[in-house]
Amino acid sequence: MEQDQIKVLLIEDEEYDVRRIKNTINPYRERIQIEEIVSTGEDALRVLEKNGSFDVAILDYQISGGLYGERLIKRIKIIDPSIQVIVITKMTVNQTDLHFANQMIESGAYWFGTKYPSDIEDFIYQPTDFILTILNAAEKKRLELEKMKSQNRLDKKIDRIVQERPMLGNSPSILKVREHISKYAATHANVLITGESGSGKELIARSIHYQSARRYDNFVTVNCAAIPDELIESELFGFVKGAFTGASEDKLGLFEQAHHGTIFLDEISELPYQAQAKLLRVLETGELDKIGRKKSYNVDVRVISATNKDIKELMKQNRFREDLYYRLNILNIQAPPLKERAEDIRILIDYFVGHHCRDLSITLPSISDEAWSILQHFEWPGNVRQLKNVTQRLVILSNDTISKATVDLALDVQSQGSGAALTNPVFSSENILPLRDVEQSFRKQYFEFVRLHSHTDTEAAGKLGLAPPNFHRMCKELGLK
Ligand SMILES: Nc1ncnc2c1ncn2[C@@H]1O[C@H](COP(=O)(O)OP(=O)(O)OP(=O)(O)O)[C@@H](O)[C@H]1O
Numbered sequence: 422m423e424q425d426q427i428k429v430l431l432i433e434d435e436e437y438d439v440r441r442i443k444n445t446i447n448p449y450r451e452r453i454q455i456e457e458i459v460s461t462g463e464d465a466l467r468v469l470e471k472n473g474s475f476d477v478a479i480l481d482y483q484i485s486g487g488l489y490g491e492r493l494i495k496r497i498k499i500i501d502p503s504i505q506v507i508v509i510t511k512m513t514v515n516q517t518d519l520h521f522a523n524q525m526i527e528s529g530a531y532w533f534g535t536k537y538p539s540d541i542e543d544f545i546y547q548p549t550d551f552i553l554t555i556l557n558a559a560e561k562k563r564l565e566l567e568k569m570k571s572q573n574r575l576d577k578k579i580d581r582i583v584q585e586r587p588m589l590g591n592s593p594s595i596l597k598v599r600e601h602i603s604k605y606a607a608t609h610a611n612v613l614i615t616g617e618s619g620s621g622k623e624l625i626a627r628s629i630h631y632q633s634a635r636r637y638d639n640f641v642t643v644n645c646a647a648i649p650d651e652l653i654e655s656e657l658f659g660f661v662k663g664a665f666t667g668a669s670e671d672k673l674g675l676f677e678q679a680h681h682g683t684i685f686l687d688e689i690s691e692l693p694y695q696a697q698a699k700l701l702r703v704l705e706t707g708e709l710d711k712i713g714r715k716k717s718y719n720v721d722v723r724v725i726s727a728t729n730k731d732i733k734e735l736m737k738q739n740r741f742r743e744d745l746y747y748r749l750n751i752l753n754i755q756a757p758p759l760k761e762r763a764e765d766i767r768i769l770i771d772y773f774v775g776h777h778c779r780d781l782s783i784t785l786p787s788i789s790d791e792a793w794s795i796l797q798h799f800e801w802p803g804n805v806r807q808l809k810n811v812t813q814r815l816v817i818l819s820n821d822t823i824s825k826a827t828v829d830l831a832l833d834v835q836s837q838g839s840g841a842a843l844t845n846p847v848f849s850s851e852n853i854l855p856l857r858d859v860e861q862s863f864r865k866q867y868f869e870f871v872r873l874h875s876h877t878d879t880e881a882a883g884k885l886g887l888a889p890p891n892f893h894r895m896c897k898e899l900g901l902k
């Protein structure tokens with residue numbers, strides 16, 4: 422494989438030593454190219470500013486002029502942080518002077534060595550060592566550039582993640598949340614986020630992670646309510662092969678996946694009592710007991726948890742451990758309900774209307790004053806999530822304009838709960854209905870639901886597996902047209 426040439430800037434003011442250096446690297450002259458030779462610090466900086474493609478600078482410590490040594494190394498590294506500086510000094514510097522060596526390295530040098538005495542005419546240093554040092558320095562430069570590039574890529578990726586879901590709002594309570602986020606992001610302390618459903622708890626948790634020093638590592642989300650009690654420990658902490666029947670291979674726990682990053686324990690109030698004790702141990706010691714593993718395992722994880730329940734009440738009922746609560750709630754953020762920050766409603770609706778229109782390729786509708794008034798006075802029990810869903814309906818239902826009627830329809834459907842689950846009180850022993858009525862009611866709700874999730878009636882008909890004319894007729898029968 423052909424290797425890249427290593428470009429060297431030589432900073433040396435004695436002809437005799439320039440010759441000795443050239444001679445020392447002579448066997449590698451194909452690979453190691455001395456591109457420029459300068460005799461003062463000022464000239465070195467000038468050359469570097471003009472031509473930024475050097476890999477290595479070989480620098481004589483004692484050169485003429487006022488700019489030399491540590492100061493020069495620092496200036497070189499400012500111009501080009503990835504260039505590697507090799508320092509050579511005269512014998513006058515005590516070879517065992519560790520303080521001197523440290524000073525060199527601290528100011529940014531890669532390596533330093535003492536020149537051979539001047540009666541050795543051929544070499545400046547033991548040639549193989551000197552050549553190897555230059556090769557290694559060039560490799561270090563390559564790796565550093567590589568690292569800078571991937572860091573750059575990661576930063577861009579994180580920017581994209583953050584921009585995809587911005588935290589909107591200008592109300593005093595949102596400003597305070599943002600202020601807390603940036604303060605807390607600067608620490609590693611655990612955070613408990615409280616707030617109503619849909620008010621932005623997860624968004625807050627993400628924002629803390631992506632602003633913190635942990636942002637290059639994982640943000641792992643766990644919904645404590647979604648994992649069956651008997652699986653929660655193995656999900657969180659993992660197990661080793663053979664720990665129990667059926668454990669056919671090692672399982673990495675979520676805490677291990679979040680190592681050096683952040684774990685987000687959503688709906689923490691639902692964590693079973695037994696698992697609470699295990700979690701407490703992890704938080705207290707940073708040690709994790711994997712099922713079936715004798716030795717415990719160290720993890721460095723920041724825990725952000727969230728709840729929409731009143732944990733203090735659960736503690737009174739002995740359903741949540743007080744000691745765990747204090748460990749989780751070192752820092753606290755309250756996600757403000759939307760109804761307490763009405764001034765944000767307009768900003769959010771504007772944003773989500775734009776977002777959904779782009780998403781669904783629909784032209785941006787205008788919103789009538791009457792429509793605005795209803796939206797602004799609505800209580801939004803489901804907070805921003807509800808607002809986001811309603812906006813999607815508004816966009817789908819609108820024809821150029823979002824009118825009062827559109828809003829009424831969107832909010833009405835919302836309050837019937839047909840967004841996610843159909844709420845048909847079918848199985849009620851007090852009120853057993855004829856099959857025909859139950860079917861009729863179910864059909865109506867389901868048709869409405871599918872229409873809301875389709876751009877056109879033809880699409881809705883397709884989703885329902887009906888020919889468009891039949892769909893149309895049935896809609897009429899159901900009073901939907
Ligand atoms: N201030 C905000 N600006 C923009 N979008 C927001 C804001 N707050 C919340 N959202 C959006 O609203 C939706 C719900 O937010 P999120 O999931 O963070 O709420 P939550 O409090 O975790 O809800 P739940 O209690 O139901 O889990 C998400 O799509 C989120 O991106």
Ligand SMILES: [Mg+2]
Pocket residue numbers: 622623687
């Ligand atoms: Mg949530």
